[in-house]
Amino acid sequence: MQQQPLDVLKKYWKHESFRTPQQEIIQSVLQGKDTFALMPTGGGKSVCFQVPGMVKEGICLVISPLIALMKDQVTNLAKKDIKAISLTGALSTDEISDKLDNCKYGNYKFLYLSPERLQAEWIVERLKDLPINLVAIDEAHCVSQWGHDFRPAYLKIAHLKEYLPDVPFLALTASATQRVQSDITSNLGLKDVTVFKKSFLRENLAYMVFEAEDKLYRIQQILDKNKAPSIIYVRNRKACHDVSHQLQSLGYSATYYHGGLKEKEKEANMNLWLQEKAQVMVATNAFGMGIDKPNVKTVIHIQLPENIESYYQEAGRAGRNGEKSYAVLLLGPSDIATTRNQFIAVLPDKKDLKQVYAKLNSFLQIAYGEGIGQSYSFNLNEFCSQYSFNIVKTYNVLQFLDRQGIVTLSKEFSESIKLQFLESSKEVLRYISLNPHDEEMLLAILRNYAGAFDMEVAVDVSYIARKAKKAEKEVFAMLQKLADKQIISYTSKGNDSTLTFNEIREDDLTINRIAKFLEKRNKIKVEQFQEVINYATDNNKCKSRIILEYFDEEVNTDCGVCSYCINKKREKQSPLVIAKEILTLLEYSAYTSREIEEKLNLTSAETIEVLQLLLDNEKIKINTYNQYTIV
Template sequence: MVDQVENLLKRNIPAAAIHSGITQREIDVILHRCIYTNDIKLLYVSPERLQTSSFKEKLSKMNVSFIAVDEAHCISQWGYDFRPPYLLISSIRDIFPNVPILALTATATPTVVNDIIDKLKLRNVQVFKQSFYRENLIYNVIETEDKMGKLIRLLKQFPGSSIIYVRNRKKTVTIAKHLHALGFSAIYYHAGLSADEREARQKAWINNQFKIMVATNAFGMGIDKPDVRLVVHLDLPDSIESYFQEAGRAGRDLKLSYAFLFFHNSDIDDFKKNILISFPDIQIIKQTYKIITEYYQLQIGDGENEIFPFGINDILTNVDISSNDFYNSMILLEKAGYIALSEGIKTKSRLFFLKDKNEIYKFQLEHPEWNDFIKVLTRTYSGLFTEYSNISEDNIAQKTNLSIEQVFNSLNSLKELGIIDYIPNKGENTITFLKPCIDAENIYIPDIVYDDRKKIILSNADALISYITNQTKCRSQLLLEYFGEESIIRCGRCDVCVSRNTVDLSKLEMDNIINVIKPLLREQAMSENELLEHFSIMDEIKVIRVISWLIETNKIIRLPDMKLSWNK
């Protein structure tokens, strides 16, 4: 939202965004301008804002002439990124029954399009659809055990702006630092960074202070950078929709660009496993409900609309359930309408050491009163010297035998001393019971939350795996078919098309490859991988075919150490 608003302001279009990175005072000023001075043309808000009655009350006082819903696929349970708060958008109809609504999405199958129309209660619907075909974007999927080796070769061939997507925050840091050590201009981005830090890193990349952004899927929403030449997925994306959207951030200036996805068979196994983990067995969900109601000593019929402080470590003490199962069960209980979790539960406090390890050791010697506390921090949380890491004050309190208040005071004192940067969780951790307490055995999780949603996600996963493992059909054709668009024309340039084209390799292409291989192998023996280093990664399939032909025709011989040599 911030990036889009900045671009609008540069074009002299008055716009503002209400987001988690601004203070309540700033929010009040923006809403006052919308209601009374009427000098904001476009107001950006997240659907979650509609959960608050105060915002809806102020919204009703605005002179709204048009409503636009971006990322509208999030309103559909059939979509890859279903977000229940999007369902609240239709409530605006009650406030502005005659205001036209525009729903926008870059990734919607025909089923999702129909669901968007239904959920938003659209009337007199007109559907405008642009082709999903990106003529300037070439898709490639490569199975490899040496992802970093392939990545480095790619980055050497593409000096322009690049995005590298990985699945977890730690990888963004380690890969960015590794690339930086190799001389690449790289920076990292993930949701665990503060709002200011995320914004600063995003701006630095957009302004070409850094060429390579290593990021989780938290990066990219609303990014308007036209000259991205390369997008690489080192881990599997969540779905075809998310892959299409993330890969599609390359080549928005319509110049030739590339999207690469590297995978190994173990990635597919892990991908399926993680999906199943997010849907604990129903009995585990019932067990979780029983744990929390017993912890808060609720009797059958009690607890409706009651709010309690929430400390996950206290609740999980002496109970037989994993933290992953407990957390995922709580999310499902919330979606089913039994409880409401404050945002504080879903976000954590963050901590980062401002001094290096030697300076911290010196500080501990000079201030022995801090020695034990700092030891607990460094032994409990890895990565505190390299990145902002999530911490739990509850956990620290247990390990130090201090009260929560003493932990807060200690962390703030270390911050004042310039030892750490401590970003406390903004909201109080609370849990609200939305319904009267019932027997855990009577807990019912609706199909839309559990069975149907699980089937949809597994079906989307199968579609992604089918796309990745496909070796016979053009990548662009597969993507178009998934989004309900027919195409009889192959792109001719993806890895699958290139593989098919090499059967009819022209004499000129073959001669050009042989002219590189021959002098190299005459000078010294090399492995196939060493030979491939001398070619573009896009030509690998062609080169491998030529090497095979040269071996078959005895132009190249294989030595006892399995290296290749030109047959003199």
């Protein structure tokens, strides 16, 4: 007798009931229907394929682009005594073949693989022999060119329909606009698809946007007001350490998380936060996958995200217990220009693509019509230095070639050269005074890699050489000398990456075929970033409505709890009234603008505007302590 879904949920997941609309999705799948499930962050997507995978005879094929997530799910299933296997990592053909044999004869219930594996015909042939009961496509927005993370390999999934005509397909995503949803069902070849959408509305989540020149001060205000678990998202690894240390020095319990940490450090820092020994987790976007801490009170972004999809998912980690919570975006005066330079200015065009691809073949000495299946050691810094290429833009080209399946990059470039200071800054300065030839190189490292006293950091040698006006070999020689003297620990892997060519070299034929995807991708990224700017700067519309309308949800009422709604409720004071209050306050003592703002419960904008008016009219002045006093 077939198990019932609720019995499976209780037995393996220890839950007494399903969340809406998990049960309806599972029933659709068990009825053999192709199903599309749009479930925003925290909706419990994995249960929607894992439960029917257990109920049905055979094995569930799960296609996912996230290797870490696949490993995580396989580990968690194993803890439940459920047999699952994944084709991740640099496996040989024999190893993959052995794993597929295990799937066929070893009574496994789940097989996880990346969409790129489907590009190998022999793997698809082997899949045909497996008793597949369900095909689950996670992160299904990757199949759409209009999605925020298009991966052409996802287009191959539709071919499985030809070999598995009677097997239901379940497409899952946490974020997709209407255009992306249509693309998903079409590109995956879903037939008579049943669609389930959970609303993007989070009634208990207040979206707040604050203009802030002093972001650390704003963070302090927020953390003091809400002393519950919080997440602060930052752009890069250095900011992780800097913000975490700043908060610790101010008396807050904080830890950090990013992709460059060793697994033990990640686990230790994660546990500090999960067990609430640290109130604040400062993290890059590497943090979040599989994180389901229900009592997160506040999620703060101190830099602009690339797109609304990412922001919604990260912000949505607050308030999963249903209690009032906050998603805060702090906007600085130069943030839009800075983020545009980081994301938009470095987008490569067709000319960049053509140039980098041609020079790549020359650099690796690949003849026309050759190269397929060949792997090469590749040093990004050396390559860019030789041809005077911008490193970030070149990396974006290589990443695009990887996404298009032209090449495969083995690992992150940033992992090649690492160092950490073993001596104090005082000792390093003493070394500089005794070795003046090394001064500019060492100062360039100290100025750009301040975190190197606390942790091992990845170093861009070509950048240090340019800053110090020295040859790269001189920088390497100095690093080796410092390592010999035990002033630093220093590791160099010689080459950053292994680059494998998946196609023969065809120059213009290759570039012309994929350039249209590049142009479309760039257009999408520019549009998506503009939507982020609109969200951050539109002071005349409810923030929740802006997000819901982005995801094509019709809403007729404001949320009542976001920064716009609260400001709208607040009685507007005339500058004249505020000026009188400020002058009255300053009769008794001198105060900074921040103190005036707090004491009179003003907004930053109101305070700055009226103080400037009073200064212009010579009613007040600023003293040497940056305080305002009456003239």
